[in-house]
Amino acid sequence: MRARQSTRGRLRAWWHRLPGSLHAWWHRLPGSLRARRHRVRANIGLAVQSALAAAISWLIAHDLLGHPEPVFAPIAAVGTLAGSIGQRLRNTVELVVGVALGVAVADGVVVGIGAGWWQLGLVTLLAIVASIFLGGGPALVTQAASAAVLIATLSPPETAGIYTARFWEALIGGLVSLAVIIAVPVRPLTLVRRAVDPILDVLAASYSDAGAALADADRDRANAALERLRGAENEIATMREALQAGLESARLAPVHWRKRGMLRRYVNASEFLMRSVRNGRVLARRCVTALDAGEPVPVCLPAALGTLAGAVARLRDELMSRTDEPRARDRLLEAAAQVGEAYAAGVGxxxxxxxxxxxxxxxDLLQATGVGPEDANVLVRAAVARRAPEQPPD
Structure with a gap:
């Protein structure tokens, strides 16, 4: 009887928690869909490049070289483009060497001892060991093993001799992919902006919501800010990929060489934006805790968070601008001064x-604007000290 009542109690508690769980899931869903949409937009150029490279490499191998089934050419083209973004030159070399190694091992084994299940295992083992011995990275190891498996299973050689056509197909695919990157480059600044702006939007909105939550004693709004920052990992991953792709495009495509300076501004800022997201989660969590505990909240504390949100919005504009107007820096220092005033007023x-x-x-955000780390610390401490008789601990 007690066990039945205990079960009913647990079910009742679960039922009462369910609406809140559904509410949280419903509010996370738009952010998740938005993050996926940004990820697709950030990588649409890669998809177009891969499609072009696969089609062109197959056409060259089939029509110009006369290969009846040029499988390796489009595979090599797509593998080069879809591999580690930002390292495609290295990927191309490893891919071609890996395919050549895999073909050589597979042909040698199958011609010597025939094809079968245990020969397939032997071919795979030898290809991987040989590629590791040569000091290759993941691309070389993967391509060597894949090429060996394909040769040993789908098209084992009927006569002695290595199929050099496979090597030439891999070389064509790799070179075509690089030619596509140069001839049809992604727009690096557009790509990077589309990936960085969502993170700046998350930071600005979260700081603004956290400040409003403290001002209005709105725990739900503070928790929403925390959830938004927790869900920013997808945007961070997209930003990293976009920065690598943008820098690679600016290096390889002469038409984008003049944009490398502005891209470096985004690269320099990216690390500090990631730090701000991590620190922002701590800030939002403490806003929830402060409201739960009924701690005193001086008016200048939520005002500081609002000023910080405005500084992030200004930073977004400055990263896109070719000028160096330090308005974001002024707002960041004003936010620091306001928390100094809050410390002097008394907080929990x-x-x-x-x-x-x-x-x-x-x-962190001062460094994102180009200020050095030592200068940033000095400026913030001086701003806090202007309104706090006693310097609060770091």
Whole structure:
């Protein structure tokens, strides 16, 4: 009887928790879909390049070289483009060497001892061991093993001799992929902006919501800011990929060489944006805790978060601009001064953590604008000290 009542109690508790869980899932869903849409937009150029390279490499191998089934040419083209973005020159070399190695091993084994299940295992083992012995990376090991498996299963040689056509197909695919990158490059700045802007939007909206939550004692809004920052990992992964692809395009395509300076601004800022997202999660969590505990919230503390949100929005504009107007820096230092005032007014434990996170965000975002680390720390400490008789701990 007690067990039945215990079960009913657990079911009742689960039922009461369900609406909140559904509510949280429903609010996370748009962010997830938005992140996926941004990811698709950031990689649509890669998809177009891969399609062109596969089609052109097959056409060259089939019509110009006369290969009846040029499988390796489009595979090599797509493998080069879809591999580690930013390392396609290395990928091309490893891919061609890997295919040549796999073909040589497979042909040698199958011609010598025939084809079968245990020969397939032997071919795979030898191809991987040989590629590792040569010091190849993941691309070389994968291509060597894949080529060996394909030769040993789908098209084992009927006569002695290595199928050199496979090597030439791989070489064609790799070279065509590089030619496509140069002839049909992605627009690096557009690609990078589309990937970086969502992170800046998340930061600005989260700081703004956290500040409004403290001002209105709205725990749900503070928790929403926390959930938004927790869901930013997809945007961070997309940003990393976009930065690598953008830099590669700017290096290989002469038409984009003049854009390398602006791309470096985004690259330099990216690390500090990632730090700000991580620190922002701590800040938002402490806003929730401060509201739960009923800690004192001076008016200047939510105001500082609002100022910080405005600084992030300004930073977004400055990264896109060719000028160096330091308006974002002025707002970051104003946010630091406001948390100094909040410290002087008196806060609880979580309030102290929020102040420390605002200071950390100001230091990181100042560095994103191009200020050096030592100068950023000095500027933030000076801004805090202007309104706090006693310097709060870092």
């Amino acid at each position: 434990f979580s309030g102290h953590v929020i102040i420390a996170q605002v200071r950390a965000a100001a230091v």
